[in-house]
Amino acid sequence: MIFEHHPSPSRRGIRSAFLIVLALGAVLAATAMVGVFGEQLSAAWPQGTPPQGAPGQGSPGSAGSDGGRTTGDATVFDDEVAAVANLDPELRDALQRAATDAAGEDLVFLVNSGWRSAEYQDELLRDAVVEYGSEAEAARWVATADTSPHVQGDAVDLGPFDATYWLSQHGAAYGLCQIYANESWHFELRPEAVEDGCPDLYADPTEDPRMQR
Template identity: 70%
Template sequence: MTRTPSSARTPTRRIRRLPVVGLTVVTAAIIATLFHQVPKFLPSSNTDRAEHRGVFGEADGVVPDGVTVFDDAVPAVANLDPDLLKALRRAAKDAADDKVVFYVNSGRRSPAYQNQLLREAVAKYGSEDEAARWVATAATSLHVAGDAVDLGHSDATAWLSRHGAAYGLCQIYRNEPWHYELRPEAIKRGCPRMYADPTQDPRMRQ
């Protein structure tokens, strides 16, 4: 049997590898393109950020970046219902053992600020009915009452979805995984069934 010199076989191996290498490059390019096109998940409460500075301030409930549930100097945090804030801080201390931080995207808001957010939601979603799925009126908002908090990031809300009931902290709306309220009875009974969105909440119909 005649052996083919290794130098003669090398091109064949290289040619066979080219489609594999090419496929890898093309696949990587497709994944990168898709990742770039898919928007990152951002809760609606992120509208409480820089675009409102100058019109509304921290006293109205605007929350600077990086604020946590322990930041008493920030009115949106300090003016939350005291029992809600205590529960949040108890949970946050335990979550810290899992390297999870409870950042606050939105807390207590002034009526004027809430009405501005509602106007912006109507402009964004095209109608008052659709906007109501995301932003309440100043008269019905639990944020204006200081009874609700919007938390970030996703690791914090994921942690609370597993452990929040033990602290009386419950997600209320299925479309808002960042929105939490205090339900003391949840410690023994578990959190109540979530509403699909705020339009299903009887409190929003007052």
């Protein structure tokens, strides 16, 4: 006869109790860790204030902290973006009114560039000199920080093409005009255009008297 060994009921009870104690200890330790982590997270991330780079966050810092750089997906309604927020209020209002009407034709006005800091404008000019090979050629595309209407918040470069084409046809009704023949994306506010139409285009910025300062 083979005798099978079965733990006595008392020994099984002791083992079960021991396992329960271990499980409870693990739960309590995990709870304590979560509590500590939660306190650290609350201190680093106040309620309602996501950290830099968190999904859904607007442009970081105050308007102007990025110099007016854009990512190409901002619209004329994105007032939290420095390139839009620092535009002249009358220009921004005209753009938003025009964009609202154009939305009926499924058009969206994207801001490729709007307001720029003087430092950012200087950077663009240096890059243009390298790209075009001379200051004279670069001046056909990029103004100095002292003369650029972008630095004053008085100009905006828009996209895509279908939106700029629509605005070239209808912009005068809002006082929005193209200024340079070589920059179909560049618009400025000319309030008199509502009655008189937009002025004749300059071939490029070098013909603009404002650039001669």
